[in-house]
Amino acid sequence: MVPTNYYIILSAILFGLGVFAFIFKRNIITIFMSIELMLNAVNLAFVAFSQALGKLDGQVFVLFVIVVAAAEAVVGLGIIILIARNRQTLNVERVDLLKL
Amino acid sequence: MLEYLWIVPLLPLLGSAINGILGAKWPNKYVTLTAISSTGLSFLCALEAVREFLESGQALSRKEFFTWIASGNFRAGFDLQADRLTVVMMLVVTGVGWLIHIYAIGYMAHERGYYRFFSYLNLFMFFMLILVLAANYVLLFVGWEGVGLSSYLLIGFWFLKKSASDAGKKAFIVNRIGDFGFMLGMFLLFRTFGTLDFQTLFTKAGSWPAEPMGHFGTFTVACLLLFMGATGKSAQLPLYVWLPDAMEGPTPVSALIHAATMVTAGVYVVARSHVLFSHSSTAMLVVAMVGCATAFFAATIGLVQTDIKKVLAYSTVSQLGYMFLACGVGAFTAGIFHLMTHAFFKALLFLAAGSVIHAMGGEQEMPKMGGLGRKIKWTYATMFIATLAIAGIPPFAGFFSKDAILFATFQSGAGDRIRTLYVLGLLAAVLTAFYMFRLIFLTFHGKPRYDEHKVHVHESPWSMRGPLVVLAILSVAGGWFALPAFFQGPDYFANFLGPVFGAREAVEAGAEAAAHQLELILSGVAVLASLIGLAVAYRLYIKNPRKADDLARSMKPAYTTLLNKYYVDELYAAAVVRPLLWLSTNVFWKATDVAGIDGTVNGIAHGAAAIGDGLRHSQSGNTRSYAVWVVAGAIVVLAVIFFWPSASKIALGLVR
Numbered sequence: 024m025v026p027t028n029y030y031i032i033l034s035a036i037l038f039g040l041g042v043f044a045f046i047f048k049r050n051i052i053t054i055f056m057s058i059e060l061m062l063n064a065v066n067l068a069f070v071a072f073s074q075a076l077g078k079l080d081g082q083v084f085v086l087f088v089i090v091v092a093a094a095e096a097v098v099g100l101g102i103i104i105l106i107a108r109n110r111q112t113l114n115v116e117r118v119d120l121l122k123l
Numbered sequence: 124m125l126e127y128l129w130i131v132p133l134l135p136l137l138g139s140a141i142n143g144i145l146g147a148k149w150p151n152k153y154v155t156l157t158a159i160s161s162t163g164l165s166f167l168c169a170l171e172a173v174r175e176f177l178e179s180g181q182a183l184s185r186k187e188f189f190t191w192i193a194s195g196n197f198r199a200g201f202d203l204q205a206d207r208l209t210v211v212m213m214l215v216v217t218g219v220g221w222l223i224h225i226y227a228i229g230y231m232a233h234e235r236g237y238y239r240f241f242s243y244l245n246l247f248m249f250f251m252l253i254l255v256l257a258a259n260y261v262l263l264f265v266g267w268e269g270v271g272l273s274s275y276l277l278i279g280f281w282f283l284k285k286s287a288s289d290a291g292k293k294a295f296i297v298n299r300i301g302d303f304g305f306m307l308g309m310f311l312l313f314r315t316f317g318t319l320d321f322q323t324l325f326t327k328a329g330s331w332p333a334e335p336m337g338h339f340g341t342f343t344v345a346c347l348l349l350f351m352g353a354t355g356k357s358a359q360l361p362l363y364v365w366l367p368d369a370m371e372g373p374t375p376v377s378a379l380i381h382a383a384t385m386v387t388a389g390v391y392v393v394a395r396s397h398v399l400f401s402h403s404s405t406a407m408l409v410v411a412m413v414g415c416a417t418a419f420f421a422a423t424i425g426l427v428q429t430d431i432k433k434v435l436a437y438s439t440v441s442q443l444g445y446m447f448l449a450c451g452v453g454a455f456t457a458g459i460f461h462l463m464t465h466a467f468f469k470a471l472l473f474l475a476a477g478s479v480i481h482a483m484g485g486e487q488e489m490p491k492m493g494g495l496g497r498k499i500k501w502t503y504a505t506m507f508i509a510t511l512a513i514a515g516i517p518p519f520a521g522f523f524s525k526d527a528i529l530f531a532t533f534q535s536g537a538g539d540r541i542r543t544l545y546v547l548g549l550l551a552a553v554l555t556a557f558y559m560f561r562l563i564f565l566t567f568h569g570k571p572r573y574d575e576h577k578v579h580v581h582e583s584p585w586s587m588r589g590p591l592v593v594l595a596i597l598s599v600a601g602g603w604f605a606l607p608a609f610f611q612g613p614d615y616f617a618n619f620l621g622p623v624f625g626a627r628e629a630v631e632a633g634a635e636a637a638a639h640q641l642e643l644i645l646s647g648v649a650v651l652a653s654l655i656g657l658a659v660a661y662r663l664y665i666k667n668p669r670k671a672d673d674l675a676r677s678m679k680p681a682y683t684t685l686l687n688k689y690y691v692d693e694l695y696a697a698a699v700v701r702p703l704l705w706l707s708t709n710v711f712w713k714a715t716d717v718a719g720i721d722g723t724v725n726g727i728a729h730g731a732a733a734i735g736d737g738l739r740h741s742q743s744g745n746t747r748s749y750a751v752w753v754v755a756g757a758i759v760v761l762a763v764i765f766f767w768p769s770a771s772k773i774a775l776g777l778v779r
Contacts, residue, residue, distance in 0.1 A: 045750050054747075115746055 030071030037064035132252035139245035146238025158241035204258035212255040229586035247273035301355015308348030346406035357389025374477030411451025418444030422554035454531030461524035471594035475506035496567035514556040523602030556656025564664035
């Protein structure tokens, strides 16, 4: 059986990569993907702890996160399409007025 | 009338209020009517009150009208009292005040702010009457400050003139120094005796033992503090500097406030507190020495002044010194006597000087006058009488009072100190005669030194001449109360004030005769002194007019020192005014106010603005920079939790 530590470390690495990409990437789509990556890193941690503690609470949270992430993807992609239409670009540095 | 004594001060207050409020829109004659009738009625009421008081035969008539301040066992009421000292003061203030009001009608006729002038002048009368009628120190202090206020307003009457408004401020500020001492004196008296009411206080104080020379007990300290107030108000060394500058005011003001009445308030306070002063030999000696030194010092400055009003101003300072000398040697009667005669002849001198200035079209410098005697005869005659009076030529008023002072000084115990005081007083008498006759000769005699085609010399109207004549009569006859004393008769003035100051110890018959002989000899000496002054002035300014200039040239250092008034103003400027100005400008204004207080207030505002400005840049709108902040925050929180668990517990505790 794989020790819980490994999951936690993997989760931390994935989360760190997500943060790194979120900060340094310019393409909105990539940033969006890095958010998904962070969410899933957290999901992994939840599942790992759920397994280690023998409780189902963590897995329930994971299901919630997946649902919210799906909803968020819908809204987020909608916004991205609007930005792409209005600005003809997906570079976040050109989108800094907090409005379209 | 005695029951309604408050009417006497109230009438001028009413006049002041009416003229102050309505006068601006009125023609001058209504203003005149209000001012003259209010003071005139006040004078009549005072006369009636005095008649009732003297007929009743009581020593003191006291009436409490209402309580003004009550706190714990302290009570200060609007209490007025009349005794014989008050009677003298009240009649001098209302009588001379009224005459000067009449004079001012003519003198101020063409001035702008005519109503303002009379409003202030009536206000002054109100406060002065409060001062002399007050039955406790607190109410007296109200009058004391009130006359200071009116004095300030009237000195600065021509406030568009910088020198006039400066002189007003100087008078007010210098008086403030004295008033500080006066208040401390009052506090000390209240602490010691628990009351500031004259009657109670003096009764209590009378039963205390007197303090010997060199002993600084309550009486000495309290008296010296009160005397400090008196030196401010009555222009004695070292606080006399404001009075000569006060001549910037209109001449009737100089006559009423800065010669006849207000400046004598200090003498009045010392005389009123004679019970306290008599308990302290030290304080008495200080009063006598300061008075004598001032009398001599101011007289020397008066020798060389060229402005006609400045000569009279220094003369006033000098004569006030005489009054304090009298009080200091215990001759309060003589001091008050001189106060009264001085009020007559000095008011007359000022009014006559005003008439001269009026005739010359505003010129005040004596070197630009000369030969006026033939053209303005009334002014000349009355001013000559006043000069004889102040110089101490018998039988004019000043002779009797000055003689009484010098005699009392000579008699008050033996010792070098007293003899020095007497000699200085006598020298001051010589100087007085000299500078007064110098004034007369320079102004009225000799050849005209002005352009006769340009200056149209004219006699003043009757409204101005009338008061001159009345005051001239008083200057002649005002001293005759003391006349019988010269023929071994009773001294009416001393007897009149006897109930206030206590009868002098009865002298044995033989000693009295000896004393009388001494008095006659001393009178002769005093008259001789005056005649010497007259003769020197005559030689220098009539017989040989060039000689005065030669003398001035040959004694140049002394002459310039006197002309610059011993550089006292410069000394004060260097020792007090400039350091104070520096301290105020640099420490209080620039360091404390601008840098400290404004700096703190503005600094907080600037700090908030600067922090906001700094933080504003974090709100760049760039989403990724927000992310960096979020991450950075998360890292900090994690770091704290890992490396500093105790702090994180505290932080969590706070959150909870």
